[in-house]
Amino acid sequence: MKTNLRLLKYLQALLLIMLTTFSSFTLAEDQSALANKIESVDVSSLPGGRLSIRVRTSQPLTNPPAGFALTGPSRIALDFPQVGNGLGKNSINAEQGMLKTISLAQGKERTRMVLNLSNTMSYNTSISGNEVSIILQPSIVSAGSTVETKFAEPKLDGQKNTINKVDFVRGKNGEGRIIVDLSDPTVGINIKQKGKVIEVDFINTEVPADLQRRLNVTNFNTPVVFVDTMKKGKNGHMVIEPKGAWEQSAYQADKKFIIDVRQLIEDPNKLVPSSKVGYAGEKLSLNFQNIEVRSVLQVIADFTGLNIISSDTVAGNITLRLKDVPWDQALEIIMQSKGLGKRKNGNVILIAPADEIAANEKQ
Structure with missing residues (x-):
């Protein structure tokens, strides 16, 4: 009996050693697969309640990390593709301003950094x-205060760009939509909400004389009244004047930059006004330069938890910038810019060229 008990303990110890060795080998294998590593994360305070987080990697990144924001609790998730966690820990206790902690989770092909906020x-x-x-x-x-967002950083080569066209349309949910055609998808853009107006600067960008004008868009019956486009120093400058209570979101797909201005509905039963019924998805922000369309669709799949399947015929690259845009609107933006359609079945979404979807539905 004692011999059997000693043998059982020996086998248990041997199994534990084997599992530990195997786990260590697997972890080392996963770590070595990602040559680029996060080496340091530094947090510092800035004026106005702002915070600066500087993440140093062992090799340069091609694009800034894609991210999305969540509420309940408030947090921001940032994905570092083909980057491992070289910090030796999975959590950082920041405790600066509204930033409480920073969590890191490494997968096979990326590391996700989550900023946990108060x-x-x-x-x-x-x-x-x-x-x-x-x-x-x-x-x-x-x-009455001013909030400025660097929507897109300008290229450092000082290239001169041009605004080719400025258009205004009414969106399907009654929003005012300003569409700007740019000569290059890498134009630097700053968006500033200043009091009751929205100001947009297109860095180092020319505005042709025929586009330097005021658009009176009151007849469209949207929250937007005027859109002024002008030259300001070396930059193109735009002032959007809405009316009433409103909110705005901006996005860019390749050379088209778009701002949507939506009316907010005052509801006495709610503490915060809300926009009209339209897109219902959680908001996210993305910033990609010339990335494969299939990769962007995978990011949205990760964000939503849905199974998004791309047809083999989905191809090509896209430059995409989104700021606080509902994920279902983001998906529509991608599909419209690339001529794609979708078919949904439960929590599975099939993405394919629009004509391919139409042909399959006729069968």
């Missing part, structure tokens, strides 16, 4: 060499 904050990302800069700023500001 309240909602907006963010901007940029890259310079081996360093990723993340700027957080409080989302709630006092009336």
Whole structure:
């Protein structure tokens, strides 16, 4: 009996050693598969309640990390593709301003960084060499104050760009939509909410004389009254004047930059006004330069938890910038810009060229 008990303990110990060795080997194999690593994360405070997070990697990134924001609780998730966690830990206790902790989780092909917040904050990302800069700023500001967002960082080569066209349409949910055709998808763009107007600067960008004008768009019956386009120094400058209570979101697909201005509905039973019924998905922000369309669809699949299947005929690249856009609207933007359609069955979404979807539905 004692011999059997000793043998059982020996076998249990041997099994534990084998499992530990196997786990260590698997972990080392996963770690070695990602040559680029996050080497350091530094957090510092900035004026106005803003925070700076600097993430240093062992090799430069091609694009800033794609991210999305969540509420309940408030947090921001950023995905570093083909980057491993080289910090030796999975959590950082920040405790600065509204930033409580930073969590890191490494998968086979990426590391996801989650910023855990005490309240909602907006963010901007940029890259310079081996360093990723993340700027957080409080989302709630006092009336009459100015909030500026660096929607897109300009290229450092000083290339001169041009605004080719400015158009205005009414969206299907009654929103005012300003569409700007750019000469290059890499134009730097700053968006500033200043009091009751929205100001947009197109960095180092020419505005042809025939586009330097005021558009009176009151007849469209949207929250937007005027759109002024002009030259301001070396930049193209646009002032959008809405009426009433409103909110705005901006996005860019290749050379088209778009701002949507939506009316907010005052409901006495709600503490915060809400926009009209339209897109219902959680909001996310993305910033990709010339990335495969299939890769962007995978990011949305990860964000939503849905099974998004791309047809073999889905191809091509896209430059995409989104700021606080509902994920279902983001998916529609991608499909419209690339001539794609979708077919949904439960929690499975098939994405394919629109004519292919139409042909399959006729069968």
